[in-house]
Structure formats: C-alpha cells, structure tokens
Amino acid sequence: MSSGDTKKWLPWLAVWIAVTAGALSFYQLSLLRNTMDRQAELSEWLGTLEKGEPKTTPPPTSPLPTPATSQPLATSQSSAESPTGTPSDGADPTPNLSPLVQLVVRPLRASLDTLEEELEEVAARLQSQYPSSADALHVVGMMKAQTRHYSDAQAMWQECIRLEPKQELHYINLASIAMEQGNYDLALNTLRQGVALGFDSFDMAHHLALALSNLGGFEEASDVLTESLKKHPEEGSHWLLLGQAQLELGKLAESEASFRKAKELGVETASLYVGLGNACLRQGKRGEAKEYLETYAELKKKDNLSGEERYQVLSDQEIKRTAKSIFTEAAAVYFRQKDTLESERLLLRCVAMEPESLSALRALADLYYQSKQLEEERVVRERIVSLGSEAFQDYLEMAKVYAALRDRRRAEATLKMAVSVFPQKIEPYAGLAEFLVEGNKLVEARWYAQKAIERVPSAEGFLFLASICDKLQDERGAAEARKYAKQLSSQQPDQR
Known part of the structure; x- marks a missing residue:
C-alpha cells in the first residue's frame, strides 16, 4: 500500500478507534454499574438472611442442622411466588441471583x-x-x-x-x-x-x-x-x-x-x-x-510403624482426615455462633481437600438450607447426587430445592431418578405421588401411589390412594382403597 493510500485511511482509522474506545468505555461503565447494583442487592439480601438465622442446636447425627424430613416438597401454587416476586405458573424460574458458590472438582494438594x-x-x-x-x-x-x-x-x-x-x-x-x-x-x-x-x-x-x-x-x-x-x-x-x-x-x-x-x-x-x-x-x-x-x-x-513412630509421625492421609474432621466440627461451632461466613469457608475448604466427600458436601448443603441460600444449596445437592449417592434422602432434598425454586419440572425429574435408583423402596414412589398430587397430575399420582402400596401395603397408603381417586371422581377405586385400608387397620395393634 502506498503512502498516499495510507493517508486516505488514517482519518477513518482514527474514527474507528474513537468509536471502539467509546463503546468499550460504555461497556465497562455498564458492567461497573451492574456489578454495583448486584453488590447492593446482594448486601441487602444477606442482611435479611442474617436477621432470620435459626438459633437451634444441631442434632448429634450431623454437624449442622439438617432439613426436616417432614417438610412439604412444594408450597401450594395459589400462594407461591417465583424468586423474582411474581406468581409462579409452573414454568422454569429465572433466579434473581446466580449461585455464589463454585465447587472444586479435583482435590487440591496441600503439604x-x-x-x-x-x-x-x-x-x-x-x-x-x-x-x-x-x-x-x-x-x-x-x-x-x-x-x-x-x-x-x-x-x-x-x-x-x-x-x-x-x-x-x-x-x-x-x-x-x-x-x-x-x-x-x-x-x-x-x-x-x-x-x-x-x-x-x-x-x-x-x-x-x-x-x-x-x-x-x-x-x-x-x-x-x-x-x-x-x-x-x-x-x-x-x-x-x-x-x-x-x-x-x-x-x-x-x-x-x-x-x-x-x-x-x-x-x-x-x-x-x-x-x-x-x-x-x-x-x-x-x-x-x-x-x-x-x-x-x-x-x-x-x-509398618514402630510404637515410637506411631506417636511421632502423621501421614498425609491422617492429617488430611484430621483437617476435614476438625474443619467440619469448627464450622458447626461458628454456625451456632451465627458466623455463617466462616462456617461456609471451612466447609468449602473441606470440599476443596476432598471434592467427593459426601459428608462435607451434605454439611455445606445443610448450611445453605438453614441460611435460605437456595441457589447455593442447589449447586451442592446436584454435586451430591452426581456422585452417585446411595441415600434416598439426598435425592429428596434436591427435589425440595427445585420445588422451593418453583422449578417443578426438575423436582419431578429428580424424584423419577430416585425411583430408578431405588426401585424396591416405597419412599421414592410415595414422595413422587404426593408431589404429583400437589401439581394436580392426578392420573400419574395414582399410578405411583399404587406402586408404593405394592411394595409396602399400609392403611395410610390406601387412604392416600382413596383421596386421589376421590379427586379423579373414581368412586369405585376410592371405595376399594378404603376397604383395604380398613382391613389393614383392623390387623394392626392399637397404638394408643
């Protein structure tokens, strides 16, 4: 290109650079404002959570308070609001905040x-x-x-x-x-x-x-x-x-x-x-x-260790196990003292040391549950289930999080996954039947209620099935279910 051609393009190049610089400045300013708005929103949100922190002492089975098993899987649609404050229509929600947690995938090395x-x-x-x-x-x-x-x-x-x-x-x-x-x-x-x-x-x-x-x-x-x-x-x-x-x-x-x-x-x-x-x-x-x-x-x-060495030497595995145990116990102390940030830091440290530790992940999920940090709890419970947990409660808790976030489709999918993982247990079928009743999916609810009864017949199970039949206006089915419920009740000893 000749020097004359270069001179022709220089003014346009200057204009292009100016426009680009202006656009970048505008983008940076917008990003800064969005960040400041998000931080203000987050501070207000965390302040609300701090005022509502529980004062209960955790049960001996877990370092941190755990979600109650009897908690309803989802609230009724009439009173439910989505995370954005608008009534839920059952569609997937758009959270007002992204999760403020990311979990380590590979264990971090520490001497x-x-x-x-x-x-x-x-x-x-x-x-x-x-x-x-x-x-x-x-x-x-x-x-x-x-x-x-x-x-x-x-x-x-x-x-x-x-x-x-x-x-x-x-x-x-x-x-x-x-x-x-x-x-x-x-x-x-x-x-x-x-x-x-x-x-x-x-x-x-x-x-x-x-x-x-x-x-x-x-x-x-x-x-x-x-x-x-x-x-x-x-x-x-x-x-x-x-x-x-x-x-x-x-x-x-x-x-x-x-x-x-x-x-x-x-x-x-x-x-x-x-x-x-x-x-x-x-x-x-x-x-x-x-x-x-x-x-x-x-x-x-x-x-392999002599008696003297046993009392002087700590292996890497021992110190790692000790650290995880002490950090978890310390996190429980800080939680009871209402320092949830330090409690969270210690539990995240446990996960960083051993990303596949179900006990550490459960403790972290329970912390987020008690702090009402639903998106963060969701991230952790998804990790627990992805690791192939063999505890039905883990799947139930994940479904509860989805339901609390008004994401009924994922909640239902999680319970169906639990059915596939625990095909002979009554709990996944019964839990899914109850959830489907709440969503007014009565035909599907009846099917899962019947499968639950096939595994463990009980008076309560037949009465639940009868209530579903009533809603479906299936008078014959309701009558049959109540008949079996009465028979089973007569066979059970008086608990009073």
Whole structure:
C-alpha cells in the first residue's frame, strides 16, 4: 500500500478507534454499574438472611442442622411466588441471583506442614473468640489430640468439664487422653466422677474397665464389664476386654469363651489372637494356641510403624482426615455462633481437600438450607447426587430445592431418578405421588401411589390412594382403597 493510500485511511482509522474506545468505555461503565447494583442487592439480601438465622442446636447425627424430613416438597401454587416476586405458573424460574458458590472438582494438594499450620490457626481462632464455649474448646481438644499434642488436649477437656460438667463426652475424652499419656490415675478419677454423675453408657463402662485393668484392678473391671454386657451384649470390644481381665485373674475357660464371643462379633485384632492363644495354651490346647499365636504374629507384621513412630509421625492421609474432621466440627461451632461466613469457608475448604466427600458436601448443603441460600444449596445437592449417592434422602432434598425454586419440572425429574435408583423402596414412589398430587397430575399420582402400596401395603397408603381417586371422581377405586385400608387397620395393634 502506498503512502498516499495510507493517508486516505488514517482519518477513518482514527474514527474507528474513537468509536471502539467509546463503546468499550460504555461497556465497562455498564458492567461497573451492574456489578454495583448486584453488590447492593446482594448486601441487602444477606442482611435479611442474617436477621432470620435459626438459633437451634444441631442434632448429634450431623454437624449442622439438617432439613426436616417432614417438610412439604412444594408450597401450594395459589400462594407461591417465583424468586423474582411474581406468581409462579409452573414454568422454569429465572433466579434473581446466580449461585455464589463454585465447587472444586479435583482435590487440591496441600503439604502436611501447611495443613498442620492451618489447623493450628483454626484452633487458635476458636480458643480466642470463644474461650467460654465448651463446644469450641472441645474442637480445639480434638485437634490437639489428633495431632499428638496430648498435654494441650488434656488442658482443653479439663476446661470443658469446668464449663459444662454435665456432658459425659468431656469425661471420656479427658480419660482417653490421660491414658494415652500413661496417666491411668487421672483417667480413673475422671471416669469415677462421671459415674457419680449418673453416666452409664457403653463408652463410660469400657473406658472405666480399661483404666482399672491398666492399674491392676481386674476384678472390678470384670464386674463393670459383666454388668454393662447385660445392656450391650453385642459389643465385641466389651467381650475382648472382659476376656483379658479374666485371663489375668486365671479364669481360663471364661476368658477363652469371652475371646471367642468377641471374635464371633467381628473383632479381628492382634490383642484378640494373643489373648485367645494364651488362654488356650494355659489350658493345654497347644494346637489351637499355635494357630492363634501365628495369626497374632502375622497381624503384627502388617504394622509398618514402630510404637515410637506411631506417636511421632502423621501421614498425609491422617492429617488430611484430621483437617476435614476438625474443619467440619469448627464450622458447626461458628454456625451456632451465627458466623455463617466462616462456617461456609471451612466447609468449602473441606470440599476443596476432598471434592467427593459426601459428608462435607451434605454439611455445606445443610448450611445453605438453614441460611435460605437456595441457589447455593442447589449447586451442592446436584454435586451430591452426581456422585452417585446411595441415600434416598439426598435425592429428596434436591427435589425440595427445585420445588422451593418453583422449578417443578426438575423436582419431578429428580424424584423419577430416585425411583430408578431405588426401585424396591416405597419412599421414592410415595414422595413422587404426593408431589404429583400437589401439581394436580392426578392420573400419574395414582399410578405411583399404587406402586408404593405394592411394595409396602399400609392403611395410610390406601387412604392416600382413596383421596386421589376421590379427586379423579373414581368412586369405585376410592371405595376399594378404603376397604383395604380398613382391613389393614383392623390387623394392626392399637397404638394408643
């Protein structure tokens, strides 16, 4: 191109650059305004959530409060509003906010030292923020124990007992850590305090017998275990400990019987085989004794760490498991203290370390449920189901999220998937039938209700089927269903 041609194009090029720059500036300004509007909207939304946070204490089965199983799958269409504030017509909604969470797909690598430092930071923060909370100090104690800082763990559980003297777990944990350090006198005194307060669980009896045995109190240990086994006859560890006490007392036949009972209940440890071998040997059963002692030797060979190393070395797998456990427990503490952001951060950290951990994902989903963050809950529940969960409750909770978002089509599809995954369970069929009734899909609802009854006939199931038939004006079907419901009711014992 000649210099003359270039001069002709230069003015147009300048115009084009100016227009493009103006457009980009306008786009950036619009993007900035949209971002600011979104942030303002989000701040207002989060403020509303903070005011409505629950104050309930989570049940022992989950670190965080879980959705109630009896919660309706979907609200009635007459009072329902879509997330945008307009009445729902059953169509897929357009959420007013995109999910504020993205889940890691592949586990992130972290060195042992890095994770230990992170654990120490979490523990220090808990201790400084909530020095008068036994829940918080319990988590610190667990972290110290699992990272082999036993004296620190002992101090934490002593403080927990002072703050919350009626919690049995604190006495058991303090006794356990005392025995780990060889302080059996402290362990025994701690456990006797717990027994004096009326604690009589399996764990209390087991640790009491263990402390007594290590102090030579085999007779009392035997009595404690014999009494506890009346309430817990299927506890193999009780039988093992009883066999060891009886062996020390010279009750060889009783000892052998106790060891064999422990083995029958699934105990397969080196201590079982060495005890059983010695009981047989001292009774002259040399052939059996030889077999059991050889098994004992083989089990000992599988232990690659020496006793000294076991108490000094933490493997990457152990520290990772400890971190996940402590982060989850700490998240529960922060949730109860209404710091949902820190609770969310810790649970997301668990997922980052192990993206396929169903327990961590469920805890995170439950946090979003309690915080009423439906889109975030949806993302997590979808991940749970995509991992092939074998728990029907996971599918039900995902369907509930879709229903709460007024996305009835996906809710129905999720329940149908549950039917395909659990073809012999009654719950998916019954749940889908109820959902279809709410959506006025009565013919389909009747079909699934019938399938539920085929799997587990019940008076309640037939009455539900009768109610569907009534809505379909199927008088004959309703009458038949009520007849079977009456028959089943007469066969059931009076529960009053």
